[in-house]
Amino acid sequence: EAQVTQNPRYLITVTGKKLTVTCSQNMNHEYMSWYRQDPGLGLRQIYYSMNVEVTDKGDVPEGYKVSRKEKRNFPLILESPSPNQTSLYFCASSFSSNNEQFFGPGTRLTVL
Amino acid sequence: TQLLEQSPQFLSIQEGENLTVYCNSSSVFSSLQWYRQEPGEGPVLLVTVVTGGEVKKLKRLTFQFGDARKDSSLHITAAQPGDTGLYLCNHNAGNNRKLIWGLGTSLAVNP
Numbered sequence: 001e002a003q004v005t006q007n008p009r010y011l012i013t014v015t016g017k018k019l020t021v022t023c024s025q026n027m028n029h030e031y032m033s034w035y036r037q038d039p040g041l042g043l044r045q046i047y048y049s050m051n052v053e054v055t056d057k058g059d060v061p062e063g064y065k066v067s068r069k070e071k072r073n074f075p076l077i078l079e080s081p082s083p084n085q086t087s088l089y090f091c092a093s094s095f096s097s098n099n100e101q102f103f104g105p106g107t108r109l110t111v112l
Numbered sequence: 113t114q115l116l117e118q119s120p121q122f123l124s125i126q127e128g129e130n131l132t133v134y135c136n137s138s139s140v141f142s143s144l145q146w147y148r149q150e151p152g153e154g155p156v157l158l159v160t161v162v163t164g165g166e167v168k169k170l171k172r173l174t175f176q177f178g179d180a181r182k183d184s185s186l187h188i189t190a191a192q193p194g195d196t197g198l199y200l201c202n203h204n205a206g207n208n209r210k211l212i213w214g215l216g217t218s219l220a221v222n223p
Contacts, residue, residue: 004154033211042215043155043200058210090154097204097211098143103154 002027006091006104013081014112021076021107023091031094032074033058033101034066036087043090048097049074081111116201116214124220128190133217135201136183142203144184146175149198149216158186191221 004025013019025032033048035058045058049068063085065077074093078085091104117136125131135144143162147155159168161177161184168175172195174187188195202213 040215043202043213045210045213048210056210092154097209100145100157100160101147101155101202101211103156106152106154 002102004091004093004102004104006089006107008107009105010108012110012112015082016080019078019081019109021078021089021091021109023074023076023093023104024072025074025091025093025102026072027093027102028071029093029095029102030071031096031099032068033092034064034074034076035090035092036060036085037090037106038087046076046089050097081109083111085109086111116203116212118199118201118214118217120217121215122218122220124222125191127192127221127223129221130187130189131191131219132185132187133199133219134183134185135214137203138182140181141184142181144177144181144201144203146184146186147200147202149200150196155198155200188219191219193221193223195219196221 007022030051034046035043037043044060046064047066049055055066089107092101094101119134145160146158149155159175164181165179166177172189176185198216198218200216204211
């Protein structure tokens with residue numbers, strides 16, 4: 001089944017404790033993105049990647065890191081999480097930014 | 113940053129009513145996509161519009177792309193509770209570049 005998977009789905013952590021949210025797709029997509037979704041602010045792109053080893057900042061990259069060492073995986077890293085990073089996070093993939101975006105199920109992160 | 117404005121922000125209607133939601137920008141789009149997001153899930157693509165003046169139909173949903181490719185509308189005929197969700201529009205800022213999303217229209221269709 002073609003899909004985007006994210007783990008974990010839910011995470012409660014404390015300020016400053018490094019965490020990684022994994023994202024994997026099995027559709028051989030080149031373009032992958034991370035978003036955060038907050039009430040009143042909509043979907044905001046954090047980082048995107050056009051292909052392996054190519055990543056770029058989206059609208060809200062501060063406090064986040066990503067890597068794209070393999071085509072299928074695009075982990076999101078929070079080196080020192082803070083409460084303002086409490087949000088619903090989505091990973092998405094597509095053949096290109098012009099094509100249909102396939103979204104993962106979301107990761108609800110709470111930083112205390 | 114190219115912004116997408118969606119209106120209305122919230123809409124609550126009764127089953128069977130018709131409605132239209134809008135997605136507007138001051139910039140010209142090469143293409144525009146509409147997505148629907150249900151609570152607790154990621155957005156799912158409804159349609160992509162590419163040509164100015166284009167009209168696409170998906171059952172009771174009609175999508176229109178403005179002639180100048182700066183705006184788009186989504187019209188739902190005889191809305192049903194299953195249409196409830198957040199309707200989002202987006203476009204990309206250029207070839208394989210970052211994506212711009214509107215804030216969405218939150219639609220509630222009451223039985």
